[in-house]
Amino acid sequence: MKLRTVSRRSIFVGVGATLAAGILLGAAIVASGVYNVAASVEHFRVTNLVLEFALRRSVDFHSRDVVVPDGLDDPDMVRLGARHFASGCAICHEAPGGSRLPVTGGMYPPPPPLDDAAAKWEDRHLSWIVRHGLKFTGMPQWPGEGRDDEVWPLVAFLNALPDMSPADYRQAASLQPAERPGEASVDCRSCHGDASRPPVSDLVPPLHGQSEAYLLRALAEYAEDRRQSGMMEPIAAGLSSETAATLAREFAAAPRPPVRLYGEAADPSSLARGEEIARLGLRERNVAACLSCHSGTRSPHYPRLEGLSEAYIRQQLTLFRDGKRQASSHGRLMTAIAKRLEDDELADVAAFLASAEAYGGPADTSASR
Numbered sequence: 001m002k003l004r005t006v007s008r009r010s011i012f013v014g015v016g017a018t019l020a021a022g023i024l025l026g027a028a029i030v031a032s033g034v035y036n037v038a039a040s041v042e043h044f045r046v047t048n049l050v051l052e053f054a055l056r057r058s059v060d061f062h063s064r065d066v067v068v069p070d071g072l073d074d075p076d077m078v079r080l081g082a083r084h085f086a087s088g089c090a091i092c093h094e095a096p097g098g099s100r101l102p103v104t105g106g107m108y109p110p111p112p113p114l115d116d117a118a119a120k121w122e123d124r125h126l127s128w129i130v131r132h133g134l135k136f137t138g139m140p141q142w143p144g145e146g147r148d149d150e151v152w153p154l155v156a157f158l159n160a161l162p163d164m165s166p167a168d169y170r171q172a173a174s175l176q177p178a179e180r181p182g183e184a185s186v187d188c189r190s191c192h193g194d195a196s197r198p199p200v201s202d203l204v205p206p207l208h209g210q211s212e213a214y215l216l217r218a219l220a221e222y223a224e225d226r227r228q229s230g231m232m233e234p235i236a237a238g239l240s241s242e243t244a245a246t247l248a249r250e251f252a253a254a255p256r257p258p259v260r261l262y263g264e265a266a267d268p269s270s271l272a273r274g275e276e277i278a279r280l281g282l283r284e285r286n287v288a289a290c291l292s293c294h295s296g297t298r299s300p301h302y303p304r305l306e307g308l309s310e311a312y313i314r315q316q317l318t319l320f321r322d323g324k325r326q327a328s329s330h331g332r333l334m335t336a337i338a339k340r341l342e343d344d345e346l347a348d349v350a351a352f353l354a355s356a357e358a359y360g361g362p363a364d365t366s367a368s369r
């Protein structure tokens with residue numbers, strides 16, 4: 001009995017001493033400065049293995065509550081992801097058929113090609129990495145605070161990437177002949193479309209024929225970090241006030257693209273309920289008729305909704321309702337309204353407002369991408 005106690009104690013002492021020696025040695029190496037932090041010198045193999053293991057465990061742990069939405073194989077999502085990738089990620093990560101900037105090849109760790117990212121990581125991991133970035137690597141976090149929803153098109157794109165030829169990529173990202181795969185411009189029309197071409201995705205609103213005052217205010221809010229979007233904030237921040245003013249004027253003067261019914265035809269009873277809210281409001285809950293403000297005549301700061309897709313209207317109403325678009329007095333006005341809508345009412349009114357009937361015009365379903 002006694003012997004066992006002694007030997008157990010000596011094991012504890014031995015392990016403790018070894019640990020302490022290890023910690024001291026580590027501290028001595030760190031304090032001496034001999035470990036080389038130069039980006040030009042690779043880590044020891046063991047350091048890399050430890051870092052990789054820690055990174056995998058950390059991403060897996062922190063993404064444990066991420067809920068993956070349906071529809072990640074929707075070509076609409078893939079296109080928006082591809083377009084944003086071309087201007088927002090391909091400066092670091094090589095795009096199909098393109099080469100990244102030489103300076104990013106000198107980063108350590110270098111930004112890897114992403115064609116095997118979907119094989120290495122699950123969807124929830126990828127969305128977490130794109131949303132939060134990776135410490136000590138140069139992988140930045142998503143700029144739009146609270147916009148976890150915005151990273152899903154990138155995940156959709158990363159899933160589609162392994163099967164994409166350079167030509168498929170050019171088409172998905174709607175690259176113009178003069179654009180190199182890794183150096184796409186932020187040409188507004190490549191995402192927002194023009195009079196003959198609808199936006200690249202249902203999640204991108206058309207700008208043509210929108211009120212000038214509203215467009216200008218939206219650009220200023222993105223640039224000042226008062227309206228959150230990881231796609232629009234960096235673009236708006238890069239515009240001079242003269243360029244923003246010119247773009248707002250030009251877009252406002254251009255003809256609104258034909259109103260079209262987006263996606264699958266909505267269920268008639270949902271449309272009918274949506275119509276009632278849009279035209280009459282919900283008197284018992286003090287919700288004014290949407291079209292009383294959104295007819296395009298009430299105020300230049302009240303946006304026109306014609307031509308917005310059901311997905312975009314639903315997304316923005318959800319952002320208002322969750323308090324994520326209320327930095328301006330206009331945003332707060334809409335927030336108060338959206339908070340009074342139940343989930344199904346929100347979906348019904350979005351379906352109706354995205355349909356041509358809301359504006360008295362015939363549905364034009366001929367426009368295609």
Ligand code: HEC
Pocket residue numbers: 055085088089090091092093104107109110111112114116117120126129130134137138139140154
């Ligand atoms: C400033 C350069 C830079 C930009 C811009 C950038 N990344 Fe990264 N990214 C990195 C670096 C560096 C790593 C490598 C991390 C490592 O090796 O541990 C990385 C890692 C990743 C990974 C993990 C890859 C793997 O194989 O484990 C994904 C996924 C990723 N980035 C996606 C994106 C997306 C999507 C965008 C655009 C929204 C983007 N990155 C923009 C530098 C960048």
Ligand code: HEC
Pocket residue numbers: 083084186187188189190191192203204205207215216218219228229231232235239247303
């Ligand atoms: C990579 C695609 C992309 C590009 C390129 C792009 N946008 Fe956007 N834009 C978006 C998305 C996505 C939204 C919706 C963002 C949100 O949720 O607030 C948006 C929203 C906007 C809005 C707000 C519209 C509304 O109805 O509220 C304005 C204004 C705008 N963009 C202007 C521009 C201008 C001007 C340019 C060119 C300098 C440009 N965008 C380039 C994707 C893009």
Ligand code: HEC
Pocket residue numbers: 205277278287288289290291292293294301302303305308312313316317325328330331332333334337349350353
């Ligand atoms: C009292 C006037 C008013 C009423 C009523 C109103 N809105 Fe709005 N709405 C606004 C204003 C102002 C904005 C601009 C908010 C901003 O700039 O952030 C807006 C913005 C929006 C947007 C964002 C458009 C874009 O391009 O991003 C949607 C979608 C919207 N409203 C839908 C609705 C719906 C649906 C209803 C009815 C349930 C409704 N609105 C009722 C004033 C109103």
